[in-house]
Amino acid sequence: xxxxxxxxxxLIVQKGGISIINCAYENTAFDYFPWYQQFPGKGPALLIxxxxxxxxxxxxxxxxxxxxxxxxxxxxxxxxxxxxxATYFCAASGISSGSARQLTFGSGTQLTVLP
Amino acid sequence: xxxxxxxxxxxxRKEGQNVTLxxxxxxxxxxxxxxxxxxxxxxxxxxxxxxxxxFQKGDIAEGYSVSREKKESFPLTVTSxxxxxxxxxxxxxxxxxxxxFSGANVLTFGAGSRLTVL
Numbered sequence: 001x002x003x004x005x006x007x008x009x010x011l012i013v014q015k016g017g018i019s020i021i022n023c024a025y026e027n028t029a030f031d032y033f034p035w036y037q038q039f040p041g042k043g044p045a046l047l048i049x050x051x052x053x054x055x056x057x058x059x060x061x062x063x064x065x066x067x068x069x070x071x072x073x074x075x076x077x078x079x080x081x082x083x084x085x086a087t088y089f090c091a092a093s094g095i096s097s098g099s100a101r102q103l104t105f106g107s108g109t110q111l112t113v114l115p
Numbered sequence: 116x117x118x119x120x121x122x123x124x125x126x127x128r129k130e131g132q133n134v135t136l137x138x139x140x141x142x143x144x145x146x147x148x149x150x151x152x153x154x155x156x157x158x159x160x161x162x163x164x165x166x167x168x169x170f171q172k173g174d175i176a177e178g179y180s181v182s183r184e185k186k187e188s189f190p191l192t193v194t195s196x197x198x199x200x201x202x203x204x205x206x207x208x209x210x211x212x213x214x215x216f217s218g219a220n221v222l223t224f225g226a227g228s229r230l231t232v233l
Contacts, residue, residue: 009155034221043119043205043224044158089157103222105150105157 003027004092006106013113019077021109023090026071032093034103035064035075039086047088048075080113087111118142119225121206126230128193128200136191136228138206145211147189148222151175152203161204164189193230204228 005024013019023033032051036044050057050064050073057064063076077084090106119140128134140147146165150158160173164183178197183189189208193200207222 006157036224041227043121043207043226044222045224046221049221102160102163105159107155107157 004090004104004106006090006109008109009107010110011112013080013111015080015082015113015115017080017113019075019080019084019111019113021075021088021090021111022072023074023092023106024070024072025092025104027092027094027104028071030092030094030104033064033066033073034091034093035062036089036091036105037086038089038108044089077111080111082113082115085111085113119206119208119223121204121225121228124226124228126228128230128232130232131195133192133194134230136193136204136206136230138189138191138225140187140189140206140208140223140225142208142210142223143186144208144223145186146209147183148207148209149173149179149181149189149191150205150207152205152227158205161191200230201232202230204230 003026007022034049035047037047038044048059048062050066052068055066061078066073088109091103093103122137148163149161152158159175161179162173162181164170167183167186170181170183178194180192205227206225209222
Protein backbone atom coordinates (compact mmCIF):
# COMPACT_ATOMS: atom_id res chain seq x y z
CA UNK A 1 0.00 0.00 0.00
CA UNK A 2 1.34 3.38 -0.96
CA UNK A 3 1.31 5.46 2.21
CA UNK A 4 2.98 8.52 3.62
CA UNK A 5 2.84 9.06 7.38
CA UNK A 6 3.17 12.62 8.66
CA UNK A 7 3.70 13.98 12.15
CA UNK A 8 2.87 15.90 14.21
CA UNK A 9 -0.78 16.61 13.42
CA UNK A 10 -0.44 20.08 14.92
CA LEU A 11 2.49 22.23 15.94
CA ILE A 12 2.75 25.49 17.87
CA VAL A 13 5.99 27.46 17.66
CA GLN A 14 7.08 30.84 18.95
CA LYS A 15 8.09 33.50 16.43
CA GLY A 16 11.74 33.04 15.54
CA GLY A 17 11.76 29.37 16.47
CA ILE A 18 12.34 26.31 14.31
CA SER A 19 9.37 24.30 13.02
CA ILE A 20 10.03 20.66 12.18
CA ILE A 21 7.57 18.36 10.41
CA ASN A 22 8.40 14.73 9.74
CA CYS A 23 7.25 12.24 7.12
CA ALA A 24 7.93 8.58 6.48
CA TYR A 25 7.13 6.49 3.44
CA GLU A 26 7.04 2.81 2.55
CA ASN A 27 7.20 2.55 -1.22
CA THR A 28 10.81 2.55 -2.42
CA ALA A 29 9.60 3.42 -5.93
CA PHE A 30 8.82 6.97 -4.83
CA ASP A 31 11.28 9.31 -6.53
CA TYR A 32 10.06 12.85 -5.87
CA PHE A 33 9.11 14.38 -2.54
CA PRO A 34 7.33 17.75 -2.55
CA TRP A 35 5.95 19.78 0.33
CA TYR A 36 2.77 21.80 -0.09
CA GLN A 37 1.59 24.77 1.97
CA GLN A 38 -2.11 25.47 2.37
CA PHE A 39 -3.74 28.55 3.86
CA PRO A 40 -7.35 28.35 5.12
CA GLY A 41 -9.90 28.29 2.30
CA LYS A 42 -7.22 27.99 -0.36
CA GLY A 43 -5.74 25.20 -2.41
CA PRO A 44 -2.29 23.82 -1.55
CA ALA A 45 0.71 25.42 -3.24
CA LEU A 46 4.09 23.82 -3.87
CA LEU A 47 6.61 25.02 -1.31
CA ILE A 48 9.77 23.01 -1.91
CA UNK A 49 10.65 19.58 -3.29
CA UNK A 50 13.53 17.11 -3.25
CA UNK A 51 14.71 14.11 -5.21
CA UNK A 52 16.20 11.07 -3.40
CA UNK A 53 19.68 11.56 -4.86
CA UNK A 54 20.34 14.47 -2.49
CA UNK A 55 20.16 14.56 1.30
CA UNK A 56 19.21 18.19 1.76
CA UNK A 57 17.67 21.07 -0.15
CA UNK A 58 17.37 24.60 1.11
CA UNK A 59 15.28 27.48 -0.20
CA UNK A 60 15.38 30.56 1.99
CA UNK A 61 14.10 29.64 5.46
CA UNK A 62 12.77 26.27 4.28
CA UNK A 63 14.93 23.12 4.24
CA UNK A 64 14.10 19.54 3.35
CA UNK A 65 16.24 16.83 4.93
CA UNK A 66 16.05 13.43 3.26
CA UNK A 67 17.17 10.05 4.65
CA UNK A 68 16.82 7.46 1.92
CA UNK A 69 17.90 4.47 4.00
CA UNK A 70 15.37 5.28 6.73
CA UNK A 71 12.72 6.28 4.17
CA UNK A 72 12.12 9.51 6.02
CA UNK A 73 12.13 13.18 5.12
CA UNK A 74 11.42 16.32 7.04
CA UNK A 75 10.68 20.00 6.57
CA UNK A 76 12.50 22.55 8.70
CA UNK A 77 11.28 26.14 8.86
CA UNK A 78 13.93 28.40 10.33
CA UNK A 79 13.08 31.71 12.01
CA UNK A 80 9.38 30.82 11.88
CA UNK A 81 7.03 33.77 11.32
CA UNK A 82 3.30 34.24 12.02
CA UNK A 83 2.77 34.37 8.25
CA UNK A 84 4.02 30.77 8.08
CA UNK A 85 0.92 29.65 9.98
CA ALA A 86 -0.73 27.20 7.60
CA THR A 87 -1.27 23.52 6.99
CA TYR A 88 1.71 21.69 5.52
CA PHE A 89 1.46 18.49 3.53
CA CYS A 90 4.30 16.23 2.59
CA ALA A 91 3.85 14.07 -0.47
CA ALA A 92 5.61 11.38 -2.44
CA SER A 93 5.43 10.82 -6.15
CA GLY A 94 5.90 7.68 -8.16
CA ILE A 95 4.54 5.81 -11.12
CA SER A 96 1.46 3.77 -10.28
CA SER A 97 0.97 0.60 -12.27
CA GLY A 98 0.05 1.26 -15.88
CA SER A 99 -0.60 4.90 -15.25
CA ALA A 100 0.84 8.35 -14.98
CA ARG A 101 2.73 9.80 -12.08
CA GLN A 102 0.66 10.05 -8.90
CA LEU A 103 1.10 11.94 -5.67
CA THR A 104 0.42 10.34 -2.30
CA PHE A 105 -0.12 12.91 0.45
CA GLY A 106 0.54 12.83 4.16
CA SER A 107 -2.30 13.71 6.54
CA GLY A 108 -1.11 17.29 7.07
CA THR A 109 0.34 19.37 9.92
CA GLN A 110 -1.37 22.50 11.14
CA LEU A 111 1.37 24.96 12.09
CA THR A 112 0.67 27.94 14.30
CA VAL A 113 3.43 30.49 14.85
CA LEU A 114 2.76 32.72 17.85
CA PRO A 115 3.79 36.39 17.61
CA UNK B 116 -3.01 35.06 -15.37
CA UNK B 117 -2.91 31.31 -15.85
CA UNK B 118 -4.52 29.15 -13.27
CA UNK B 119 -7.28 26.82 -12.20
CA UNK B 120 -10.79 28.08 -11.51
CA UNK B 121 -13.16 26.05 -9.38
CA UNK B 122 -16.80 26.88 -8.92
CA UNK B 123 -18.85 27.23 -6.91
CA UNK B 124 -16.73 28.01 -3.86
CA UNK B 125 -19.53 26.90 -1.52
CA UNK B 126 -22.33 24.49 -2.33
CA UNK B 127 -25.14 23.08 -0.27
CA ARG B 128 -26.96 19.92 -1.26
CA LYS B 129 -29.91 18.00 0.03
CA GLU B 130 -29.53 14.29 0.50
CA GLY B 131 -30.34 12.36 -2.68
CA GLN B 132 -29.31 15.13 -5.05
CA ASN B 133 -26.49 15.00 -7.55
CA VAL B 134 -24.24 18.05 -7.75
CA THR B 135 -21.55 19.00 -10.25
CA LEU B 136 -18.38 20.90 -9.35
CA UNK B 137 -16.70 22.84 -12.12
CA UNK B 138 -12.95 22.93 -12.79
CA UNK B 139 -11.42 24.95 -15.61
CA UNK B 140 -7.71 25.49 -16.32
CA UNK B 141 -5.98 27.80 -18.79
CA UNK B 142 -2.50 26.43 -18.18
CA UNK B 143 -2.60 24.13 -21.21
CA UNK B 144 -1.91 21.22 -18.87
CA UNK B 145 -2.51 17.69 -20.09
CA UNK B 146 -3.41 16.01 -16.81
CA UNK B 147 -6.16 16.96 -14.37
CA UNK B 148 -7.08 15.57 -10.97
CA UNK B 149 -9.80 15.69 -8.33
CA UNK B 150 -8.92 15.34 -4.65
CA UNK B 151 -11.10 15.24 -1.57
CA UNK B 152 -9.85 16.83 1.65
CA UNK B 153 -11.20 15.89 5.07
CA UNK B 154 -9.79 17.13 8.39
CA UNK B 155 -6.89 14.98 9.55
CA UNK B 156 -6.92 12.80 6.43
CA UNK B 157 -4.90 14.76 3.94
CA UNK B 158 -5.81 14.71 0.27
CA UNK B 159 -7.30 11.62 -1.31
CA UNK B 160 -7.45 11.10 -5.06
CA UNK B 161 -10.93 10.66 -6.54
CA UNK B 162 -10.35 10.63 -10.31
CA UNK B 163 -7.69 11.75 -12.74
CA UNK B 164 -7.42 12.30 -16.46
CA UNK B 165 -4.28 12.28 -18.55
CA UNK B 166 -5.88 13.20 -21.86
CA UNK B 167 -9.19 14.30 -23.34
CA UNK B 168 -11.90 11.62 -23.35
CA UNK B 169 -9.96 9.41 -20.95
CA PHE B 170 -9.96 9.19 -17.15
CA GLN B 171 -9.12 6.70 -14.41
CA LYS B 172 -10.42 6.02 -10.92
CA GLY B 173 -8.37 7.10 -7.96
CA ASP B 174 -8.45 5.72 -4.43
CA ILE B 175 -11.99 6.83 -3.52
CA ALA B 176 -13.97 6.96 -6.80
CA GLU B 177 -17.17 5.33 -5.53
CA GLY B 178 -20.10 7.74 -5.65
CA TYR B 179 -18.36 10.15 -8.01
CA SER B 180 -18.23 10.59 -11.79
CA VAL B 181 -16.21 12.78 -14.13
CA SER B 182 -15.91 13.71 -17.78
CA ARG B 183 -13.09 15.16 -19.87
CA GLU B 184 -14.60 16.42 -23.10
CA LYS B 185 -12.23 19.38 -23.35
CA LYS B 186 -8.60 19.73 -22.35
CA GLU B 187 -9.31 22.70 -20.13
CA SER B 188 -12.34 21.28 -18.29
CA PHE B 189 -12.73 18.41 -15.82
CA PRO B 190 -16.08 18.57 -13.97
CA LEU B 191 -16.80 16.31 -11.00
CA THR B 192 -20.29 15.03 -10.21
CA VAL B 193 -21.01 13.97 -6.65
CA THR B 194 -23.85 11.50 -6.94
CA SER B 195 -26.45 10.42 -4.42
CA UNK B 196 -24.50 7.18 -4.08
CA UNK B 197 -21.73 9.00 -2.21
CA UNK B 198 -22.60 8.29 1.42
CA UNK B 199 -20.58 11.05 3.05
CA UNK B 200 -20.11 13.85 0.52
CA UNK B 201 -19.52 16.76 2.89
CA UNK B 202 -15.91 17.77 2.24
CA UNK B 203 -13.55 20.23 0.61
CA UNK B 204 -12.93 19.31 -3.03
CA UNK B 205 -9.75 20.30 -4.83
CA UNK B 206 -9.06 20.23 -8.54
CA UNK B 207 -5.48 20.16 -9.79
CA UNK B 208 -3.56 19.91 -13.02
CA UNK B 209 -0.05 19.03 -14.13
CA UNK B 210 1.76 19.74 -17.37
CA UNK B 211 2.67 16.25 -18.51
CA UNK B 212 0.81 13.03 -18.98
CA UNK B 213 3.77 10.85 -19.73
CA UNK B 214 5.48 8.52 -17.30
CA UNK B 215 8.88 10.15 -17.23
CA PHE B 216 9.99 12.04 -14.20
CA SER B 217 10.17 15.77 -14.52
CA GLY B 218 10.86 18.26 -11.79
CA ALA B 219 8.44 20.56 -13.54
CA ASN B 220 5.64 18.03 -13.49
CA VAL B 221 4.11 19.33 -10.29
CA LEU B 222 0.51 19.79 -9.34
CA THR B 223 -1.15 23.19 -9.47
CA PHE B 224 -4.29 23.39 -7.35
CA GLY B 225 -7.45 25.43 -7.59
CA ALA B 226 -8.89 27.24 -4.58
CA GLY B 227 -11.35 24.46 -3.82
CA SER B 228 -15.09 23.95 -3.48
CA ARG B 229 -16.69 23.23 -0.13
CA LEU B 230 -19.71 20.94 -0.35
CA THR B 231 -22.10 20.60 2.55
CA VAL B 232 -24.96 18.12 2.62
CA LEU B 233 -27.94 19.35 4.58
